[in-house]
Amino acid sequence: MSRVVISGFYGFNNIGDEAILETLISKLRSLDSNVFITVLSNNPEETRVKYGVDAVKRHDVFKVMGAIRKTDLLLSGGGSLLQDDTSARSIHYYLAIIKMGLMMRKKVFLISNGIGPLNREHNKKQVAKVLNKVKFTTVRDFNSKKLLEEIGVDVSKIAVSADLVIDMEMQPLDSGSRILTKLGIDRTKRKCIGIAIRQKDFRNQNNRDALVRFVNHLSKDYTVLFIPFYFDDDAKIEMDIRHNVDGNVHFISERYDADEVMSVIQHLDILIGSRLHSLIFSLVAEVPFIGISYDPKIENFMEMIDMYPVCSMKQFDIEALKEAVVTLEADYEMNKRRIVEAKDVLKRHLRENDSMLHKVL
Structure with missing residues (x-):
């Protein structure tokens, strides 16, 4: 043993x-x-x-x-x-x-x-x-x-x-369905965009106001769902903006485990994130995503799959984000295929770990 x-x-x-x-x-x-x-x-x-x-x-x-x-x-x-x-x-x-x-x-x-x-x-x-x-x-x-x-x-x-989470399995959809139903989200009526960001990046008023304008713009055509990845910090965004956003904007305000969050993400049409693992979860779930950088690790990950962040938290550009959503939707199936291909590339990289573990165990 x-x-x-x-x-x-x-x-x-x-x-x-x-x-x-x-x-x-x-x-x-x-x-x-x-x-x-x-x-x-x-x-x-x-x-x-x-x-x-x-x-x-x-x-x-x-x-x-x-x-x-x-x-x-x-x-x-x-x-x-x-x-x-x-x-x-x-x-x-x-x-x-x-x-x-x-x-x-x-x-x-x-x-x-x-x-x-x-x-x-x-x-x-x-x-x-x-x-x-x-x-x-x-x-x-x-x-x-x-x-x-x-x-x-x-x-x-x-x-x-590659990041170890690339090897995570896609999950049954029922747990994600239960969470969305609990939040009052009906996936049959509208497409859904998930947002996974760090609350600390929106403590200044300018970024927070820009975020509100952006999600209210999205909510005209989409259901918007905020997904906290580091719950103790990220869930605070709800308190910061809830009273300023439209009715089609929802917040996950309970703790869920990684498998449950993966199931939720599998229900999304698009994910917009600055949390690195929100992008990786989206890749595993084969959901097209848009990256926002706050740290070089975001660029480093996206470079591995020939992508790049749309903007950074040093310059939170909602016009660039709006354009990115339109561009992604214009050829959604091609972008989805691109994500699937990128997932396969990273899984091949991940085999480096397997060969080393075989040697050292």
Whole structure:
């Protein structure tokens, strides 16, 4: 029986990261039905119940050390763990976990990581030093590989894979139907556009006013549904704009798990998102999408499939978004085929993880 410890941003009710964990656990079990998995989680009890794994508090040093001491393999990822843009501290946490595994002479594999931004020279040196000691690293996009090469990581230890969520299965439609019905949405009457954005990007009045104008424009022809991916933050957008939007605009205001959110997205006609995993869910669901960038990881993902964001949060351009919706609708079936083809491309990239896991398990 193999023992595996998984380190990442787990137990924080972030739909994208929970989907990463779900697909990674499923992959490990498909390779070894007897694998014993321990997750470093912010909410160990919830993680244990939800996934049928062992879990320890991610900041309990002694329990983390105990789990790593007993493991055969330490997996770091997926997600954007090694970056110093949103936090100066998180990169040191994830590097410390990797160093712990190396110190105990465990096999360490970074799986489907998004690397960067790395703004501080010290952090670049630390990442290079640590990653040159690990067994292997797969990254989820070309620019992450390029950055690792630039800071001095041995190119022979890096391969381009894809985000782990690309391997997520499409879900039965009934759970999504129940959620839409509960919200009073009748899919037989109108097309539906989903919006998955970060509330923090709309705290300033100009962006918030522009968002209201945009969704009210969409609501003339579509049902509009706001879908929170990081519930504790994103759901707050409802309080910010609810009283200023039209009746065809709806908000998911309850927590749902990744499979339920996937089922909802499968009911959409278009998704507009700045949350990276909202775009990836849309790709998996084979629903055409429009990207808005707030971080290089959005461009990095879309570049993998020869697409680009319509605008960024530095310049929230609702006219460009309106035009993008019209353009997408003008040749909807072609755009849908393009999404299906892109999904196949990324699934092929994802096989890099399979070959490495076969070697290290």
